[in-house]
Every structure is written in structure tokens, then in C-alpha cells.
Amino acid sequence: MKKSSHKNVFKDGAISAEFVGNSIAKHQTKTSIGAHNIFLGQVRADQIDNTTVAAIEYTAHEEMANAKFHEIREAAFDKYDLTCMHIYHSLGVVEAGEICLFIFVSSKSRKTVFEAIEYIVERVKKEVPVFGKELFTGVNNDDKTHQWKVNS
Amino acid sequence: MIIxxxxxxxxxxxxxxxSEEIAFEGLAVSEFKTxxxxxxxxxxxxxxxLAQNNTILAEEATITNHEIALLPPFAGG
Incomplete structure (x- = not known):
């Protein structure tokens, strides 16, 4: 079977503010760009029954997920006049309040990036095989330790 | 075949x-699910x-690959 050689979108653990900042800085040489748009997905401390989500542990069908990210990326470039685009998703444990998804699109003008970011985020949520185990805080012996997140 | x-x-x-190996003699996705x-x-x-070759399989599809993935609902982002 043909193994995929798509770019790896995944990063171990949370995506840091420094990483996002450095990505922005790297675009200062690309002076045909007039508008950037960034989407950051953050882990929410949801209240569930008597407990709270402390973190999400992400796993994925990595080969299929990277192929899907590639397909979404190609479709976005076909559909919108983008100069560049970057996607990063976390694997492993990401604490509540930390960033787990970073999507960065750039173009000549604002309208393009507003539309493109929504298109990309919606497709990622719906089509990419990433799974999230919501780990609960303050778990006692008989308590449920986790539940599996489902995108709505 | 072994899947x-x-x-x-x-x-x-x-x-x-x-992960495990499952012996399967049929072709249809529905048979494999049974x-x-x-x-x-x-x-x-x-x-x-079910996914094969990085693609979701429809219920009426045929299994042609020796590797099948079972995927629960997605939770990316």
C-alpha cells in the first residue's frame, strides 16, 4: 500500500504563544500580504456533573488525518486567493486554557481571510479523525475519570 | 483474508x-460489521x-484493503 508523505500537522502537547508569535514574525518578509487571520482552539474547563475538565488528551489516526489536512489545504487554496496557510494540531495532553489548534491564513485582503478561516476550521472539526479524551479533575476511586469529546 | x-x-x-488481526471471508462492509x-x-x-486507505467507507462499500480502521466521532480542535 502507498504510504502517505503528507506534511505532519501534529505537535506534541500544547501550542505555545511563542510559537504563534514566531509564526507571525516569519511573515514580515512576505510584503504582498495585506491581511492575516488566525484561529486558535483552546481547551475549555467544562463542568460535567460534579467535576471539571482538567485537560484533553488528543489521539488521531495520524496518516488519515494528515491526508485530510492536506486535502482541506488544497481545497482552500483552490477556493480562496491565499498567499499562505499553516495548520498545527496538538497530540497528547493539553491542559484547560492551553491552545490545541492553530490555523493561520494570509492574503492580499481581509475578506478572503475571513471566509477562508471559517471554511478551514469547519472542515477540520468535521472531517479530520482526531479524538479527544476529556480528563476530569479531582477524581475519587468510584468516579468516572474521563469522557470522550464529540464535535457538535 | 486477514484484516x-x-x-x-x-x-x-x-x-x-x-489493533488486531481478524480473519474475514466476505467483501461487504455490512458483513464485516456483523x-x-x-x-x-x-x-x-x-x-x-470504518475507514480504508484513509477514506471513510459507506455501508454499501466493498472491503478491498487488508487494513481497516474503526473511528469514533471526531473531536479535533
Whole structure:
């Protein structure tokens, strides 16, 4: 079977503010760009029954997920006049309040990036095989330790 | 044929393993699912999709690959 050689979108653990900042800085040489748009997905401390989500542990069908990210990326470039685009998703444990998804699109003008970011985020949520185990805080012996997140 | 079957997320909690080899003589996705339900009755009440070659398989599709993945609902982002 043909193994995929798509770019790896995944990063171990949370995506840091420094990483996002450095990505922005790297675009200062690309002076045909007039508008950037960034989407950051953050882990929410949801209240569930008597407990709270402390973190999400992400796993994925990595080969299929990277192929899907590639397909979404190609479709976005076909559909919108983008100069560049970057996607990063976390694997492993990401604490509540930390960033787990970073999507960065750039173009000549604002309208393009507003539309493109929504298109990309919606497709990622719906089509990419990433799974999230919501780990609960303050778990006692008989308590449920986790539940599996489902995108709505 | 022998199908390398891989389980993800919630599905791997039901099967108590992440991957195994399953002997399967049929072709249809529905037949393979019947076999899985016999092996793991708890899967019957669980939402999942089958994927082959990095593509989701429709219920009426045919299994042509020796590697199948069972995917629970997605939770990316």
C-alpha cells in the first residue's frame, strides 16, 4: 500500500504563544500580504456533573488525518486567493486554557481571510479523525475519570 | 483474508486493544460489521465509522484493503 508523505500537522502537547508569535514574525518578509487571520482552539474547563475538565488528551489516526489536512489545504487554496496557510494540531495532553489548534491564513485582503478561516476550521472539526479524551479533575476511586469529546 | 483492524479512542476501550488481526471471508462492509458485533456486542450501541486507505467507507462499500480502521466521532480542535 502507498504510504502517505503528507506534511505532519501534529505537535506534541500544547501550542505555545511563542510559537504563534514566531509564526507571525516569519511573515514580515512576505510584503504582498495585506491581511492575516488566525484561529486558535483552546481547551475549555467544562463542568460535567460534579467535576471539571482538567485537560484533553488528543489521539488521531495520524496518516488519515494528515491526508485530510492536506486535502482541506488544497481545497482552500483552490477556493480562496491565499498567499499562505499553516495548520498545527496538538497530540497528547493539553491542559484547560492551553491552545490545541492553530490555523493561520494570509492574503492580499481581509475578506478572503475571513471566509477562508471559517471554511478551514469547519472542515477540520468535521472531517479530520482526531479524538479527544476529556480528563476530569479531582477524581475519587468510584468516579468516572474521563469522557470522550464529540464535535457538535 | 486477514484484516489488520485498528481501533481508536472510545472504540479501543470497548475492544481492550488498539489493533488486531481478524480473519474475514466476505467483501461487504455490512458483513464485516456483523463480525465485529459478534466479537464485541458493546459496539452495537456505539457510533463509529470504518475507514480504508484513509477514506471513510459507506455501508454499501466493498472491503478491498487488508487494513481497516474503526473511528469514533471526531473531536479535533
Amino acid at each position: 489488520k483492524t485498528t481501533y481508536y479512542g472510545l472504540i479501543s476501550e470497548i475492544t481492550h486493544c488498539e 463480525l465485529l458485533f459478534e466479537k464485541y456486542p458493546l459496539l452495537k450501541g456505539t457510533v463509529f465509522q
